[in-house]
Amino acid sequence: MTSARPLTVLIAAALVAIAQPARGQGTRPVLTTRADGTAYGCLVCHADKRRAFVQGVHSEWGIRCHDCHGGDPVALEVGPAHAGEFVGAPDKLQTVEICSSCHADPDQMRQYGLPADQFAELKTSRHGQLLEAGNRDAPTCSDCHDPHTTLPSSDARSATFPTNIPRTCGRCHSDTEMMEPYGLVIDQLEEFRQSAHGRAIFEDGNFAAPSCIGCHGSHAALPPDVGEIVNVCGRCHIDVRRALASGPHGGTTESGNVLLGCTACHTNHGTESIDSESIAETCARCHEEDDAAVRLGEQIEEGVVRAEREMESAREAISELGITGRRTSDARFRYRHALTEFRQIAEVQHGFDVEQLTDLELKISSITKGIEAAAEVAVEERWEHRLLLIPLWFFALSIAALAYFRLRKA
Numbered sequence: 001m002t003s004a005r006p007l008t009v010l011i012a013a014a015l016v017a018i019a020q021p022a023r024g025q026g027t028r029p030v031l032t033t034r035a036d037g038t039a040y041g042c043l044v045c046h047a048d049k050r051r052a053f054v055q056g057v058h059s060e061w062g063i064r065c066h067d068c069h070g071g072d073p074v075a076l077e078v079g080p081a082h083a084g085e086f087v088g089a090p091d092k093l094q095t096v097e098i099c100s101s102c103h104a105d106p107d108q109m110r111q112y113g114l115p116a117d118q119f120a121e122l123k124t125s126r127h128g129q130l131l132e133a134g135n136r137d138a139p140t141c142s143d144c145h146d147p148h149t150t151l152p153s154s155d156a157r158s159a160t161f162p163t164n165i166p167r168t169c170g171r172c173h174s175d176t177e178m179m180e181p182y183g184l185v186i187d188q189l190e191e192f193r194q195s196a197h198g199r200a201i202f203e204d205g206n207f208a209a210p211s212c213i214g215c216h217g218s219h220a221a222l223p224p225d226v227g228e229i230v231n232v233c234g235r236c237h238i239d240v241r242r243a244l245a246s247g248p249h250g251g252t253t254e255s256g257n258v259l260l261g262c263t264a265c266h267t268n269h270g271t272e273s274i275d276s277e278s279i280a281e282t283c284a285r286c287h288e289e290d291d292a293a294v295r296l297g298e299q300i301e302e303g304v305v306r307a308e309r310e311m312e313s314a315r316e317a318i319s320e321l322g323i324t325g326r327r328t329s330d331a332r333f334r335y336r337h338a339l340t341e342f343r344q345i346a347e348v349q350h351g352f353d354v355e356q357l358t359d360l361e362l363k364i365s366s367i368t369k370g371i372e373a374a375a376e377v378a379v380e381e382r383w384e385h386r387l388l389l390i391p392l393w394f395f396a397l398s399i400a401a402l403a404y405f406r407l408r409k410a
């Protein structure tokens with residue numbers, strides 16, 4: 001009886017294993033055979049493509065070579081295999097047609113939670129218009145998505161993963177020869193790589209920062225026009241946009257022209273913050289040196305620079321507190337509070353509201369003064385302690401000397 005139990009368990013386990021598909025079979029079909037067990041002709045001859053293909057999502061969903069290329073997957077000779085509606089290496093427009101046969105069909109895409117608008121979007125852009133005109137420089141689906149190892153953009157190997165997008169776009173946009181006929185400059189990738197956004201993406205892995213598509217869109221890539229730039233940047237920099245809109249740079253000029261928006265002072269591809277000491281200088285790029293606008297810029301600059309100094313002295317005061325051996329947690333807490341106000345300065349100065357700026361500066365000043373006072377007290381007390389120690393040392397040394405002379409006498 002006792003020996004029968006393990007046997008039953010073993011048989012049951014074997015039955016369960018047989019009933020379930022082998023590991024991986026459910027998601028990664030064995031591509032070299034067809035459902036009825038006969039050879040899948042395309043891969044008999046094109047075995048070299050198998051490895052790349054099984055790594056992509058298409059193979060995971062049972063899509064095979066003939067779904068895109070056509071032909072007869074049963075045939076084992078080139079002629080019949082490549083017969084019928086066979087497309088060898090599809091050209092750019094044929095590729096769009098192939099991909100769109102599934103990806104432009106909402107009924108097919110719904111079950112995967114994918115939008116079906118890629119081609120429709122592409123058509124609205126210069127890229128799509130060139131493509132439809134049969135221009136070979138235009139990007140087609142397979143210029144940005146590997147048609148064999150097709151991956152979602154969340155996969156780090158995909159050409160549409162945030163850190164890879166700039167290179168995917170740059171393959172054409174950094175190509176002098178290709179861009180020349182269109183009169184487009186080729187510096188976007190290089191400028192972007194070094195910008196605050198590029199560093200955030202490449203160095204900090206901060207994907208909240210925009211790669212090329214964060215400002216241009218992916219399938220409908222277009223340069224934002226002058227009136228749109230504020231909205232493009234403002235999607236992420238919400239408070240800055242709000243502040244800018246409240247000031248004189250928020251709308252149109254007296255003559256009715258739309259102002260440049262964010263790119264009046266920052267650049268689009270080499271985006272950086274502006275050094276506080278060059279604020280007035282920035283205004284002077286457009287306004288006359290003796291203009292009220294430049295004087296306003298000087299006032300703002302002074303305010304920002306003063307606030308920066310306050311923050312610097314607060315940091316120094318905290319390190320002094322540390323040296324005296326005092327607890328710094330309270331001072332650090334207050335410093336963080338000041339930092340919140342300080343960060344607001346960088347935002348609200350976009351509205352040129354000097355009154356608001358002064359308010360923030362006063363708040364910062366009162367906090368940092370508190371921290372500095374605490375440090376001063378600590379340093380003073382430290383000296384007092386040291387002074388108190390002098391009589392103590394004197395007393396100890398006298399005792400030692402006395403003891404020494406006593407001993408020598410004895």
Ligand code: HEC
Pocket residue numbers: 041042043044045046065066069070071072073075076077078081082087088089
């Ligand atoms: C008997 C072997 C054989 C079979 C079966 C076969 N092919 Fe080919 N295929 C070839 C050879 C050889 C070439 C290269 C010469 C040529 O273009 O005809 C080729 C070329 C191709 C090309 C590239 C064409 C180009 O212009 O670069 C594609 C795509 C292709 N095959 C797809 C398929 C698909 C899809 C199937 C299955 C329906 C398939 N093949 C079945 C042998 C085969």
Ligand code: HEC
Pocket residue numbers: 042043046049050053058063064065066067068069088089090095098142143147148
């Ligand atoms: C999702 C659609 C799709 C599927 C599935 C697909 N291909 Fe392709 N294939 C393409 C496209 C698009 C091109 C054009 C290449 C380009 O534009 O870079 C291509 C090009 C090719 C080429 C010629 C160029 C090259 O890369 O060598 C061959 C050969 C080929 N495919 C074979 C295959 C085989 C074999 C399979 C099955 C394992 C397969 N393809 C599955 C879309 C597909």
Ligand code: HEC
Pocket residue numbers: 057058061063067068095098099100101102103112114141142145146147150151152153
């Ligand atoms: C036979 C239908 C079919 C064809 C043809 C097809 N696809 Fe797909 N595609 C799918 C299915 C199904 C998925 C899987 C959905 C999923 O897992 O998200 C998919 C997924 C994708 C994904 C990943 C989407 C994501 O974010 O998950 C990309 C990118 C993609 N396809 C691009 C292409 C390109 C480019 C072509 C043409 C070269 C193409 N597809 C041709 C059906 C197709």
Ligand code: HEC
Pocket residue numbers: 096099100103114115118119122139140141142143144145153160165213218219221
């Ligand atoms: C200029 C490059 C480029 C071209 C051309 C392009 N794509 Fe994309 N595609 C992208 C990028 C970048 C993403 C990622 C978008 C994101 O992460 O928000 C993407 C995402 C996708 C997705 C995932 C779902 C989605 O819409 O976000 C699918 C599916 C897809 N593309 C299919 C296609 C098809 C089909 C074509 C051709 C009609 C095509 N793409 C042409 C760059 C491109």
Ligand code: HEC
Pocket residue numbers: 126127130137138139140143144165168169170171172173178182184212213216217218221222223
């Ligand atoms: C296969 C090459 C190729 C790829 C890849 C490519 N582009 Fe382009 N792009 C072009 C060409 C060619 C033009 C010129 C169109 C014109 O001016 O007629 C262009 C134009 C543009 C324009 C200007 C359009 C206008 O209206 O002036 C923008 C913006 C742009 N591309 C952004 C992107 C972005 C973002 C990516 C990556 C997601 C990308 N491109 C990928 C070839 C490419």
Ligand code: HEC
Pocket residue numbers: 166169170173184185188189192197210211212213214215216223224225226229263268269271
């Ligand atoms: C922070 C937003 C932003 C990012 C990120 C960005 N762009 Fe732009 N791009 C713009 C704006 C705004 C314009 C329009 C400038 C104008 O009209 O003066 C533009 C214009 C362009 C143009 C038209 C030609 C030109 O240089 O004026 C191309 C091409 C282009 N961008 C490609 C790219 C590529 C490729 C990347 C990624 C490496 C990229 N952009 C990243 C905002 C951005």
Ligand code: HEC
Pocket residue numbers: 196197200206208209210214215229232233234235236237262263266267268271272273274
């Ligand atoms: C998709 C969201 C997004 C868009 C669109 C965007 N940004 Fe940014 N921006 C960020 C993020 C995230 C950072 C990085 C913040 C960090 O590293 O602390 C950043 C950083 C910056 C910085 C540097 C800030 C610093 O502290 O040094 C400036 C300046 C800037 N962006 C301006 C712009 C301008 C101008 C535009 C439009 C042309 C724009 N941004 C579009 C998200 C965005």
Ligand code: HEC
Pocket residue numbers: 230233234237240241244249261262263264265266273274275276279282304343345346347349350
């Ligand atoms: C009139 C010139 C001007 C315009 C227009 C402008 N900025 Fe600025 N921006 C500055 C200056 C000056 C600074 C540096 C302020 C400082 O050091 O405190 C700055 C700093 C920034 C920062 C860094 C803030 C931080 O926390 O350090 C961001 C982000 C930013 N700007 C985004 C934008 C966006 C988005 C727009 C458009 C909505 C815009 N800027 C329009 C002058 C401008």
Ligand code: HEC
Pocket residue numbers: 248249252253254255259260264265279280282283284285286287292293294296297352
């Ligand atoms: C890219 C050019 C440019 C830069 C840089 C610039 N401005 Fe302006 N500014 C303008 C234009 C254009 C107007 C609208 C003039 C009109 O209405 O005709 C304007 C309007 C103003 C006005 C409204 C009163 C007036 O003089 O018309 C003030 C105030 C002002 N700017 C302050 C500043 C300050 C402060 C800075 C620096 C922080 C600055 N601007 C930087 C272009 C610029």
